[in-house]
Amino acid sequence: MDSWVGHEVPRLPGRSEPLRLFDSARQGVHPTEPDGPATMYVCGITPYDATHLGHAATMITFDLAQRMWRDAGHEVRYVQNVTDIDDPLLERAERDGEDWKVLAMRETALFREDMEALRIIPPAHYVGAVESIPEIAEKVLVLLKDDAAYRLDDETGDVYFDVSAAPRFGYESNLSREQMLEIFPERGGDPDRAGKRDPLDPLLWRGAREGEPSWPGGDLGPGRPGWHIECAVIALGLLGSTVDVQGGGNDLLFPHHECSAAHAERLTGEAPFASHYVHAGMIGLDGEKMSKSRGNLVFVSRLRADRVDPMAVRLALISGHYRADRSWTDDLLTAAQERLGRWRRAAAAPAGPSGRAFLAGVRDRLTDDLDTPGALALADVWAEQTLAGVVDDPTAPPLFADTVDALLGIRL
Ligand code: 5CA
Ligand code: ZN
Numbered sequence: 338m339d340s341w342v343g344h345e346v347p348r349l350p351g352r353s354e355p356l357r358l359f360d361s362a363r364q365g366v367h368p369t370e371p372d373g374p375a376t377m378y379v380c381g382i383t384p385y386d387a388t389h390l391g392h393a394a395t396m397i398t399f400d401l402a403q404r405m406w407r408d409a410g411h412e413v414r415y416v417q418n419v420t421d422i423d424d425p426l427l428e429r430a431e432r433d434g435e436d437w438k439v440l441a442m443r444e445t446a447l448f449r450e451d452m453e454a455l456r457i458i459p460p461a462h463y464v465g466a467v468e469s470i471p472e473i474a475e476k477v478l479v480l481l482k483d484d485a486a487y488r489l490d491d492e493t494g495d496v497y498f499d500v501s502a503a504p505r506f507g508y509e510s511n512l513s514r515e516q517m518l519e520i521f522p523e524r525g526g527d528p529d530r531a532g533k534r535d536p537l538d539p540l541l542w543r544g545a546r547e548g549e550p551s552w553p554g555g556d557l558g559p560g561r562p563g564w565h566i567e568c569a570v571i572a573l574g575l576l577g578s579t580v581d582v583q584g585g586g587n588d589l590l591f592p593h594h595e596c597s598a599a600h601a602e603r604l605t606g607e608a609p610f611a612s613h614y615v616h617a618g619m620i621g622l623d624g625e626k627m628s629k630s631r632g633n634l635v636f637v638s639r640l641r642a643d644r645v646d647p648m649a650v651r652l653a654l655i656s657g658h659y660r661a662d663r664s665w666t667d668d669l670l671t672a673a674q675e676r677l678g679r680w681r682r683a684a685a686a687p688a689g690p691s692g693r694a695f696l697a698g699v700r701d702r703l704t705d706d707l708d709t710p711g712a713l714a715l716a717d718v719w720a721e722q723t724l725a726g727v728v729d730d731p732t733a734p735p736l737f738a739d740t741v742d743a744l745l746g747i748r749l
Contacts, residue, residue: 340463341449347739353700356405360613374412378572380585383420384444385429388451389634391620391627395586398617398659400457417460451637454647456746466567473562473570474554489532494544494558503599510591539596565596583611618662649674655709684738684749689723692736
């Protein structure tokens with residue numbers, strides 16, 4: 338499907354050092370080491386509601402990674418999916434008496450507009466689950482033939498992955514079996530389904546049901562794909578057998594990323610599927626996770642409709658570190674609006690303290706696991722000194738503006 342439209346990214350003098358990121362599997366910060374182009378797969382939206390600030394924060398996180406890789410001289414191959422067929426989408430369409438396809442198209446279109454407004458560099462491939470179904474069905478058949486999957490012994494046609502076919506299962510999330518069993522049903526899993534070999538076995542293919550959309554699955558029979566295999570197959574098809582980064586919010590740590598890695602590794606024989614599993618913290622409102630099911634959402638499109646500058650929204654979201662679960666508040670937005678105003682006034686000044694030193698400082702902070710609070714603090718100091726009239730370098734204000742544009746995605 339179509340991605341969104343990108344913006345020109347200013348080129349900066351010099352290069353940054355290799356980007357270091359926290360890998361959930363190894364539980365530590367490690368350098369990314371792209372071999373040729375940097376490859377990244379990010380788990381995108383399930384389009385049954387508008388983009389909220391949590392989605393936006395996660396997309397901004399991986400946008401920053403892409404910006405740092407580019408700044409280090411890498412070509413970036415970035416793929417993002419849209420889960421445009423899944424239970425939550427069908428349930429919402431049913432509740433609202435709407436066609437699920439129309440709902441998905443509308444919310445995906447709104448997401449694209451939000452991403453453009455937030456100056457997120459578009460992925461090279463923006464891929465729907467629906468358009469990937471033939472490829473997914475083919476890979477499920479491969480897993481079946483390989484004895485890594487099995488058909489339930491009933492009339493449903495449902496196919497499950499056998500987690501015993503993944504000897505390292507659990508390495509990505511570092512959870513104990515007890516913890517996995519607790520989380521699995523909260524995140525779409527069905528541990529109590531009769532006939533499964535292991536309660537943790539995830540669904541690969543859901544056989545056609547009366548009243549539900551289904552697609553021909555060849556030898557699999559008609560049905561639709563499970564969630565984790567969707568991301569594994571899309572990533573493998575477009576990025577090769579391993580990726581530098583698999584990304585998403587930390588709600589995807591388990592079972593989603595654990596299972597998609599297990600599927601991918603079984604299909605390719607190569608492990609780990611991702612060199613870095615990178616997880617963004619949850620954005621909450623008033624101390625609660627922002628989620629469609631809780632109904633406590635702040636939509637990017639709503640803020641845009643209220644004429645809030647998207648750059649202030651972006652700045653507010655990156656004022657905290659990407660890995661921290663954090664809350665959206667009115668004060669956070671007000672502070673970002675004031676900060677943006679100060680930076681804009683400073684960028685318009687005739688001169689300021691060294692732009693090169695500022696650029697080096699921002700590169701240093703962002704290559705260190707995307708330390709945006711550190712980078713923002715440097716920009717605050719630079720702006721403060723400029724506005725106080727520490728007149729020095731006339732090339733500094735344009736370089737300041739280019740640096741925050743290219744590396745932080747904030748257009749002044
Ligand atoms: N379609 C699947 C991924 S394959 C999905 O999780 N969709 S989603 O619409 O629920 O979320 C889209 C992306 O935003 C995911 O990466 C998810 O981890 C992230 N996300 C969801 N809620 C939040 C939140 N409150 N804060 C931060 N990120 C979030
Ligand atoms: Zn995913």
